[in-house]
Amino acid sequence: MRFHSPAIQYFHAVRRTGSIRAAARVLNVASSAVSRQIIKLEQEVGSPLFERSARGLTLTTVGEMLARHVMNVLQDLDRFRSDVASLSGAWHGTVSIACIESLTESVLPDLIASHRGRARRVSFTTEVKGSSDVLEALSRGEADIGIAMALRHPPDLRQVALKRFRLGAVVAHDHPLARRKTVTLPQCLAFPVIHALPELSIYHLLQPLIAQLSETPEPAIQANSIDLMRELAARGVGVAFQTQLGIGRLSRDSRLVFLPLDNAGSPVWSDLGIYVRAERTLPAYTESFLQELVRELGERERRESAAYPQVA
Amino acid sequence: MRFHSPAIQYFHAVRRTGSIRAAARVLNVASSAVSRQIIKLEQEVGSPLFERSARGLTLTTVGEMLARHVMNVLQDLDRFRSDVASLSGAWHGTVSIACIESLTESVLPDLIASHRGRARRVSFTTEVKGSSDVLEALSRGEADIGIAMALRHPPDLRQVALKRFRLGAVVAHDHPLARRKTVTLPQCLAFPVIHALPELSIYHLLQPLIAQLSETPEPAIQANSIDLMRELAARGVGVAFQTQLGIGRLSRDSRLVFLPLDNAGSPVWSDLGIYVRAERTLPAYTESFLQELVRELGERERRESAAYPQVA
DNA sequence: ACATGTTGATGCCGTTTCGGCAACAGCTAT
DNA sequence: ATAGCTGTTGCCGAAACGGCATCAACATGT
Numbered sequence: 001m002r003f004h005s006p007a008i009q010y011f012h013a014v015r016r017t018g019s020i021r022a023a024a025r026v027l028n029v030a031s032s033a034v035s036r037q038i039i040k041l042e043q044e045v046g047s048p049l050f051e052r053s054a055r056g057l058t059l060t061t062v063g064e065m066l067a068r069h070v071m072n073v074l075q076d077l078d079r080f081r082s083d084v085a086s087l088s089g090a091w092h093g094t095v096s097i098a099c100i101e102s103l104t105e106s107v108l109p110d111l112i113a114s115h116r117g118r119a120r121r122v123s124f125t126t127e128v129k130g131s132s133d134v135l136e137a138l139s140r141g142e143a144d145i146g147i148a149m150a151l152r153h154p155p156d157l158r159q160v161a162l163k164r165f166r167l168g169a170v171v172a173h174d175h176p177l178a179r180r181k182t183v184t185l186p187q188c189l190a191f192p193v194i195h196a197l198p199e200l201s202i203y204h205l206l207q208p209l210i211a212q213l214s215e216t217p218e219p220a221i222q223a224n225s226i227d228l229m230r231e232l233a234a235r236g237v238g239v240a241f242q243t244q245l246g247i248g249r250l251s252r253d254s255r256l257v258f259l260p261l262d263n264a265g266s267p268v269w270s271d272l273g274i275y276v277r278a279e280r281t282l283p284a285y286t287e288s289f290l291q292e293l294v295r296e297l298g299e300r301e302r303r304e305s306a307a308y309p310q311v312a
Numbered sequence: 313m314r315f316h317s318p319a320i321q322y323f324h325a326v327r328r329t330g331s332i333r334a335a336a337r338v339l340n341v342a343s344s345a346v347s348r349q350i351i352k353l354e355q356e357v358g359s360p361l362f363e364r365s366a367r368g369l370t371l372t373t374v375g376e377m378l379a380r381h382v383m384n385v386l387q388d389l390d391r392f393r394s395d396v397a398s399l400s401g402a403w404h405g406t407v408s409i410a411c412i413e414s415l416t417e418s419v420l421p422d423l424i425a426s427h428r429g430r431a432r433r434v435s436f437t438t439e440v441k442g443s444s445d446v447l448e449a450l451s452r453g454e455a456d457i458g459i460a461m462a463l464r465h466p467p468d469l470r471q472v473a474l475k476r477f478r479l480g481a482v483v484a485h486d487h488p489l490a491r492r493k494t495v496t497l498p499q500c501l502a503f504p505v506i507h508a509l510p511e512l513s514i515y516h517l518l519q520p521l522i523a524q525l526s527e528t529p530e531p532a533i534q535a536n537s538i539d540l541m542r543e544l545a546a547r548g549v550g551v552a553f554q555t556q557l558g559i560g561r562l563s564r565d566s567r568l569v570f571l572p573l574d575n576a577g578s579p580v581w582s583d584l585g586i587y588v589r590a591e592r593t594l595p596a597y598t599e600s601f602l603q604e605l606v607r608e609l610g611e612r613e614r615r616e617s618a619a620y621p622q623v624a
Numbered sequence: 625a626c627a628t629g630t631t632g633a634t635g636c637c638g639t640t641t642c643g644g645c646a647a648c649a650g651c652t653a654t
Numbered sequence: 655a656t657a658g659c660t661g662t663t664g665c666c667g668a669a670a671c672g673g674c675a676t677c678a679a680c681a682t683g684t
Contacts, residue, residue, distance in 0.1 A: 001356045004385075005317045005644080020661060033643045042313045045396065054651040054660055062396055069392040073385050076591075081383040084357065085373055093657060279593050280389075318671080326666040345672045347632060352670095366631055618652060630681070641670070652659070 003077060007037040008037040011049070012070050014038060015063075019056040068156070068279070071141045075280050079230045082283035092121035093285045098143035099126065100201070101226040102272075106248030111296055115289055116304070119304070120166045122285050129199050138275055144286050145293065149201040150273030157280040160290065165243040165304060167205055167268040170229075172236040175257070182262040185209055192238035195223040202241055205270060209263055228257070243270045244304055260308045267308075272297065315389060319349040319433050323361070324382050324415040326374075327344070328348060331368040353378075376390035378593040380468070383453045387592050392593035394442035404433035405597045410446045411438065412513070412582070413538040418560030423608055424576045430484055443513050448583065452586055456598050457605065461513040462585030470590040475609045477555040477616060479517055480540075480572040487569070494574040494620070498520055510534040514553055517582060521575055542568070555582045556616055584609065 002009075005185050011024035014034065024031035034199035042049050049063035058065060066300060082093050099108065112124050129137060138146040139156055148167035169183050176185055187256070191208075221238060225227050227247050233240040241261070250256040261268045261301050274294060282290065325335035326346065336343035346412060354361050358556070361375035371379060394405050411420065414420075424436050441449060443460035450458040451468055462474050481495050489495055501522075508514035523529060535541050538558050545552040546567050553573070562568040575582040586606060594602065 001316060002355075003320065003356065005315060010313065019659095021637095021659085030644050031660095032645085032662075035663090036642080039662085041315075045313065054659075061399065062671065064398075065392055065395045069388055072593075074390045076384045078382055080377055083377045084359070087374065087377075094400070281384075281591050333630085341631075341671095344634080344674080347634090348671080351633085368631075370653065449670050626670105626684085627659105628681100629684080631679080632677105634675100634677075635676090636676105639670105639672080643668080644668105645665090646663100647665105648663075649661095652658085652665105653658080654655105 001077075006033075007041045008070055009301070010034045010037040011041055011248065012074060014050070014057060014060060015067050015070075015306065018058070022056075023276055071277075075141060075277070077140070079281050079283045082285060086284055089287045090121070091119060091285055093121075094123040094125055094179065095286050095289050096125040096142070096144045096189075097127070097147070098129055098137040098145070099147035100131055100134060100149065102149055102243055102246045103130055104128060105227070105246045105299070107245055107296065110282050110291075111293060115292060116248060119285065119288075120272045122289070128197055135275065140276060141277065144276065144282065144289055146275040147293075148273055150271035151201075153273065156278055157275045158260060160274045160276055161294045161302045163272045163274075163296065164177045164269045165245060165272060165301060165306075166308060167202070167241060167243055168258050170240040170242055170247055170258050171259065173254055173257055175236060175239070176240065177259060178257040179257055179285055183259045184262050186213060186215060187243075188239045189213070189215055193220040194229045194232050194238045194240040195220050195222045196229065196241065197222050199224050202226075205268060206241055209268070210281065243272075245272075245300065313393065315460045316385065319346075319353045320385065321381055322346045322349040324386060325351055326362070326369060326403075326536055327371060330370070330429065334368075344443065365416065369596045377515055381590075384591050385587070387453060391593050391595045394597060398596055403597055404431070404435075405595055406435040406437055407457065407598050407601050408437040408455045409439070409451040409457050409459070410441055411459035411615075412441055412446060412461065413618060414555055414558045415459055416440060416556045417539070417542075419557055419608065419612070423601075423605060427604060431600075434601070442511055447587065450589060453589065456588065456594065457602055458587040459585065460585055462583035463513075465585065465587060468590055471584045471585050471586045473606045473609065475584045475586075475613045476558060476581045477584060477613060478572045478620060479514070479555055479582045480570050482545045482552040482554055483561055483569050483571065484546055485552070485566055485569055487548065489551065489571060490569045492571055494573050495571045498525060498574075500551045500553075501525065504546050506544050506552040506555065507532050507534045509534050509543065511536050512538070513537075514582070517580060518553055521580070522530060525532075553609040555584075557584075 002045050010023060014020055017023045017026060020034045020038065021031045024034045027034065038049065045062060045066065047062045048060055049066055051060055052058035055261065061078075085092065097108070108126065111159055127137065127143065128250070131151060134143075134146045134148040135153055135157060137153055146157070152160060169177065169188050171177050177187065177189075195207070198204070202204065221232065223232070226242055229242065230250065231238040232238065234250055244258045245254065247256050247258055251258060274290070274297070276290070285298045322335060323499045325339050326332055329338060332346050332350065333343045336346045337394045347417065350494070357374060357378065361378055362369035362374055363372055375436065397404065409415050409420070411437065411562065420438065428434065428436075439455065443463060446455075446458045446460040447465055447469060447524065449455045451466055458469070464473065465471060481489065483489050487503075508518070509514070533544065535544070538554055541552040541554065542559055542562065543551065546562055556570050559568050559570055563570060586602070586609070588602070
């Protein structure tokens with residue numbers, strides 16, 4: 001199905017690769033063909049679309065506008081294709097997900113496994129990044145669904161849902177704190193602590209609270225991997241901080257205990273946002289998975305708030 | 313700017329005109345060229361897009377899917393163009409409005425006049441239709457903004473705003489009812505009444521209420537023009553029913569009096585919805601007018617509810 | 625029933641567009 | 655300076671496109 005003029009597709013490839021020759025390789029055409037189509041586009045728009053440097057091409061302002069249009073066109077073409085395909089019973093396609101690490105332990109694998117149990121011909125691509133990189137990948141059209149900390153999101157993204165989970169301390173089952181129902185930050189800081197590095201959003205949630213305390217913290221470990229922090233906590237190295245989302249299996253094995261943080265009587269929330277590009281209609285199979293994702297996270301949010309009724 | 317393949321444009325023209333030869337005339341090309349592009353499209357999609365009859369072409373299911381995609385593409389191309397144009401200071405374009413008659417007396421002319429006072433290079437196309445025709449024109453991409461009675465709208469439209477106005481009786485200044493603050497339906501039916509025909513939504517608002525009454529109505533006039541009904545009321549022919557939106561000037565001239573309807577102690581609402589196609593980003597100049605329209609209707613809603621505080 | 629005017633589709637042919645090859649100039653890093 | 659990359663350009667064959675004339679199928683009017 002080659003609906004749209006080659007110029008559109010070539011432009012898209014050049015934008016992604018940042019180079020005409022690289023785009024030509026991806027497209028399996030001669031670089032001269034790509035170069036000419038770009039020049040033709042620029043003549044029709046009446047303004048240059050890229051700034052040429054010796055290293056490659058960068059979008060101009062007008063180029064970014066066209067990129068937005070082209071992305072809308074190609075993503076909607078995908079949706080159209082899937083609509084036509086599903087008309088003849090073929091329900092297939094690839095769902096591309098960009099998400100933060102907290103989801104990789106149980107939420108995402110559970111969901112993908114169960115979804116593929118029902119829809120075998122739907123493939124998945126998942127990429128784990130930091131929150132801001134998730135949003136960026138979404139904006140650039142490199143992912144269909146994004147899950148990230150709910151900070152301010154650019155206007156070209158739409159927040160489909162917002163789920164809040166309690167930030168808590170994670171300790172080994174034989175840790176002195178393990179028998180408590182909740183913990184306060186000072187209680188945790190009396191023990192060795194596994195801190196998140198600034199690239200993790202947990203850092204930005206806890207830092208302001210820690211800064212208010214005047215105590216001298218115990219010697220601490222710092223890490224940028226939720227996975228690593230969790231495993232360190234399981235080995236009794238110290239107290240880690242994260243949401244309950246990331247400790248599903250280890251919590252079931254009774255090796256780890258999750259203790260909701262109590263900050264002067266009120267919970268510490270970690271807000272998780274689900275995002276999609278605003279100017280876009282998702283293919284049916286993607287929309288279907290998105291609904292399940294929202295439902296599942298909503299379910300976990302509900303279960304958590306039932307397990308740990310709000311203190312304040 | 314001929315970005316997109318001729319097939320897309322030809323398909324769009326054929327869909328609108330319902331005929332290959334008519335589309336060819338509009339496009340200033342030979343009909344054979346159009347015919348071939350359609351056939352090529354059908355081969356690429358792998359399914360016929362039109363059903364050929366001797367009279368012309370009708371979209372198939374797949375055709376309608378493609379029509380949706382093509383509409384998204386072409387409308388987004390328009391937006392892109394206006395974005396590029398506004399970058400070089402040129403703020404121009406055409407805002408296409410489909411609305412029901414209630415707006416034509418004062419809301420729309422006021423708004424368009426004041427908007428053009430500020431943005432001279434923005435043109436307007438307005439088409440007055442019945443509520444369901446307004447929504448249909450919007451779905452077909454024949455208008456940018458639709459204003460209609462807020463009944464159930466198809467999922468491809470988005471309700472930008474919902475404003476409620478009181479339905480009321482409209483009488484000449486020397487009518488026996490004119491000195492009242494509000495009126496009930498039985499009070500009105502004691503006088504000659506100017507009824508709306510079923511094609512107007514006022515009919516569907518009032519009919520259920522009238523049906524509940526057991527009284528024998530006075531001989532009545534029926535009409536399908538808000539304008540005509542209003543002018544008849546101004547001449548003392550009888551009691552008309554409509555919202556306050558349609559009697560701005562005549563009310564200021566003190567020739568007409570608006571009396572909110574009181575139905576068993578509660579107002580009778582007429583819900584006005586503002587709609588746009590959901591799968592679309594509006595050009596900046598259209599979005600700008602849309603905001604003003606929403607603001608203005610909100611303002612009128614506010615002023616009305618202040619003038620006639622709710623009875624219930 | 626017949627003629628006439630539509631409709632969309634097709635074969636033929638000139639024009640335009642597109643893409644591949646090779647060569648070029650400009651820049652960077654070794 | 656050399657080697658390796660970038661994007662661009664001239665040349666030429668191939669593919670796509672559009673116009674004209676024509677066709678069969680159907681609707682309409684007499």
